[in-house]
Amino acid sequence: MPVVLYGPAYSTYTRTARLALEEKGTAYDLREVDTLAGDGQKAEHLARHPWGKVPVLEHDGFSLYETVAIARYVDEAFPGPALQPAGAKRRARMAQVCAVLDHYGWSPMVITVFVQRVVVPMRGGTPDAGVIDEAMPRCGRVLAAIEGLMDGQEFLIGSDLSLADLHLVPILDYFARTEDGRAMLSRHPRLSTWWEHIEQRPSVAKTRPNLG
Numbered sequence: 091m092p093v094v095l096y097g098p099a100y101s102t103y104t105r106t107a108r109l110a111l112e113e114k115g116t117a118y119d120l121r122e123v124d125t126l127a128g129d130g131q132k133a134e135h136l137a138r139h140p141w142g143k144v145p146v147l148e149h150d151g152f153s154l155y156e157t158v159a160i161a162r163y164v165d166e167a168f169p170g171p172a173l174q175p176a177g178a179k180r181r182a183r184m185a186q187v188c189a190v191l192d193h194y195g196w197s198p199m200v201i202t203v204f205v206q207r208v209v210v211p212m213r214g215g216t217p218d219a220g221v222i223d224e225a226m227p228r229c230g231r232v233l234a235a236i237e238g239l240m241d242g243q244e245f246l247i248g249s250d251l252s253l254a255d256l257h258l259v260p261i262l263d264y265f266a267r268t269e270d271g272r273a274m275l276s277r278h279p280r281l282s283t284w285w286e287h288i289e290q291r292p293s294v295a296k297t298r299p300n301l302g
């Protein structure tokens with residue numbers, strides 16, 4: 091049965107789900123739901139997601155929302171390399187990194203710094219320096235925490251790619267498109283090295299949003 095993923099290519103969470111599908115080698119049909127244009131709140135999409143958000147995955151009569159659940163389903167339902175480490179401690183670390191990003195990272199790094207520095211000027215506006223200044227220390231705390239959780243190997247958790255990496259890629263990509271973000275990333279050497287390596291992966295290149 092074909093996999094259908096609803097969400098726009100510019101969405102960070104949709105990109106995490108796509109990265110999981112790409113890394114597994116699972117074919118999927120990406121169906122654009124332009125949440126910025128209000129498509130998420132249309133009845134058709136609210137029937138898939140009670141909050142009108144993206145992504146939503148459909149497979150074999152099964153419909154699923156929430157990115158962590160989707161990424162885990164993709165890993166467990168399809169063949170391909172495992173995207174979750176073996177062992178209780180490493181799996182818990184992976185879940186911890188995803189939760190840190192969801193609860194403390196995404197909002198200041200993407201919704202504040204990236205949107206203010208990149209999206210607002212694209213639409214002819216002026217970034218609000220006050221909200222950026224307020225958000226930057228919160229971004230710093232997230233980068234320091236994740237760097238502190240890394241165990242010195244190539245990926246965030248150990249020597250294999252995991253869902254933790256796929257959760258961070260879209261968020262860090264947008265954050266690093268800002269000068270403030272790049273400067274902060276450069277002060278975190280292990281994360282900087284991780285970013286230089288992971289940026290080269292075909293799945294990351296293929297899903298990179300082109301904002302024009």
Ligand SMILES: N[C@@H](CCC(=O)N[C@@H](CS)C(=O)NCC(=O)O)C(=O)O
Pocket residue numbers: 101102103104125126130142143144145155156157158
């Ligand atoms: N907890 C959700 C968050 C999803 C989310 O916030 N997606 C954003 C796009 S990256 C969205 O749908 N925004 C539109 C809106 O909030 O109306 C998940 O993990 O899937």
